[in-house]
Amino acid sequence: MVITGKWRRRRYRVERMLGEGANGKVYLVERDRRLLALKVGADTVDLQSEINVLQALEGRAGSRAEPFLHDVDDLKLAGGKEYPFYVMKYVRGTKLPAFLAARGAEWFPIAGYNLLQRLAELHESGWAFGDLKMDNILAAEYGHVELVDYGGVTAFGKSIRQFTEIYDRGYWNAGTRASDAAYDLFSFGVLCVQLFQEKALYRHTAGTLPQNRSPQELLKLASESPELRPFAGWLERAFAGGFRNAEDAGAAWSVVMRRIGTGGGPKKRTGAVPGWTKALFLLSSGALAAVLYWLLLGQG
Amino acid sequence: MKQILLITDGCSNVGLSPVVAAAQALSDGITVNVVGVLDGGDLGEYGAKEIQEIAHAGGGMSRMASTRQLSQTVQMMTRKTVVQTIQQVVQKELKSVLGGEGAIEELPPEKRSEVVRVMDELGETSKLRVALLIDASASMKPKMAAVEEAIRDLMLSLQSRQGISELSVFHFPGNGHGDDASLDLDWTTNLSGVQSLFPKLQMRGTTPTGPALLQVIEHYRGRDDRRRGGEEDGMMSGYVV
Known part of the structure; x- marks a missing residue:
């Protein structure tokens, strides 16, 4: 199915439904080989009021490099009934x-x-x-x-x-x-x-x-x-x-x-040095002492 | 903005038709919403049809809800009615300015944005009064705790608005013999001092929904008469879209 905006004439190919919110249903759509999310609202005023918030956020959020809101338009179904929609960034992830x-x-x-x-x-x-x-x-x-x-x-x-x-x-x-x-x-x-x-x-x-x-x-x-x-x-x-x-x-x-300590389970990785490391350390420092002793004696 | 919220679980059986009473409320500028509370059973064909007709005549909406969903349903209806009331006023303005139906949908999306911003602002800041009319006939007895909880929850939401919100509570049939409805709580902006809304309720068999609605309309009128000449109640006067 392809959706065409009534005012701006942009076309979106619908892939599948992503979910349903209080104000409408969200679909995964494709336009120019790009995946986007499209939300269709049941009520124009409710959806517009949500769009107003997104537009206000877009205006203020300097930190977001990528735009979140892509398009705002209406779609007309075969029966003649019209629904408002907006297109936003597609967010991947799981709950x-x-x-x-x-x-x-x-x-x-x-x-x-x-x-x-x-x-x-x-x-x-x-x-x-x-x-x-x-x-x-x-x-x-x-x-x-x-x-x-x-x-x-x-x-x-x-x-x-x-x-x-x-x-x-x-x-x-x-x-x-x-x-x-x-x-x-x-x-x-x-x-x-x-x-x-x-x-x-x-x-x-x-x-x-x-x-x-x-x-x-x-x-x-x-x-x-x-x-x-x-x-x-x-x-x-x-x-x-x-x-x-x-x-x-x-x-x-x-x-x-x-x-x-967030790296691992409760406190293990950031805790004390394991025993075998200590043993190895003692062993190697013993060897070092022996070598030093031999070197010093040899010098003398 | 004025609303009546009728909470009932059955059909009226005494006096004037509640549909006629609801039409009178609407002509006084009061929107009537109706919740049919059911737990297990249903309202029956008559009951279901009646609440639909009351809401239709009163310019509001009707919903069925279990006691568990009651708070949420009451919230949703009150909020939606506020939005709709404002939408109607805005629509009238748009019609006179632009012609056509005046529907917001006719505007291009860029223009909608500004109109909806004004509507949201009005919805948040205009003065709101909600009169709750509770059916206290015998079958409602096990549901009264849920009703009281829903009323308290509604007050909490209304208090969080920026505009002044007042609530009053009636039940019907009234306490005295032959009383159609009794006032439990007059207009208030706060319920925190109220221990119990329905302390000594005698549940009786009759359901005079129509006459009870008329009494609530009278209560609104009394309030408005006292105010006439004083502060202005109209919410939209300052705004032209």
Whole structure:
């Protein structure tokens, strides 16, 4: 199937559907041998409001060398019905749980750090991502992370445009639904708990009265996970709104990473020198002493 | 912007048709949304049709929801109605400026951007009032905890808006004999001091949906009369697209 824009007449060949967001469906398309993602919206106003955010971000983000938004247009179906769409960069990757299952949980700290950096870029421009959840994050090679679906992005101070209950600060009786950096960091914390305690989290939300939901319960779940235990202090601060923004939170996160040593499993590679190295060292220094002794004696 | 949100689980059976009452609300500038709450059972053919017609006459939307989805459904409907109300006003403006249908879709994408920016701004900052009208007939009893939770959750979302948002709560049939509806909570911007919304509710059999709607419309009118001559309620007066 080929889509042709009504206003700008650009043509896109549709490969397959990539996913579905709150405001529409996203397809993988090809144009001039280049793969792109095309989002078709059901409602013109909702989609345009998302496009406005992307355009504002494009204007401000000096760090992004490659443009994110490529085209905005309408398409007409055979029946005569018209739908708005926009074309954006195609982001490759898998969702975090699949990524960690394939590569190992040792990639969690760096992927988390990279996600905080993505959020920091938004916060710096005065926006919160809003609807931060597993479905909206793609991870790729070397723990590289990208945010997708900007439908929830909200300027600081306004009410969050889109949210998903379990990641929502208000749902956990921990604050407002007004956009600020701490709102995203709260969702980030829930996401961490979900990554390692998914079943326990769902059991908890299903069996708890609304008025009894609290960040303390989330922290309790986190304390039962060996991967999250080093981040307990960080999570407590995030749930309490204790970070100024994601940059601040990222700095604290990297302190924890350095403490636990991110290269390998718990502390092995950065720890003490293995015994056989010591033995070899003693042996070789003994040999050196012998040689020196022989040389000195020989000189004398 | 004025809205009535009716939460019910069955058919009206006393007094004026709720569809007529909803049409009256709309002519007063109040949009009527309806949620049919069902847990397990269904509203029956009549009930389902009635909530659809009430919403249609009231210029709003109707949805079915389980108690688990209630909070989310209430949020979504309130937000969408705000957007639609603004869209209607903007459409009228566009029509008078550009001719045609005035639909935003008719504009080229570059022009849409500015119009939608103004709409988003209005949606966030205009004054909003939502009156909740809760069916408290006997079959609703096991659902009242979920209803209260949804109301509190809605208040939390409304408080996060930049514009002033007020909420009031009614249930029907009323507490007194022959009362169509009782006011549980008058216009407020904050629920944090309210312990329980429905402390001494006597669940009764009749469902006077129509007369209860009229009472809520009267409540809105009373508010507007007191205000007349004072501050202006119109939200769009400052904006010309």
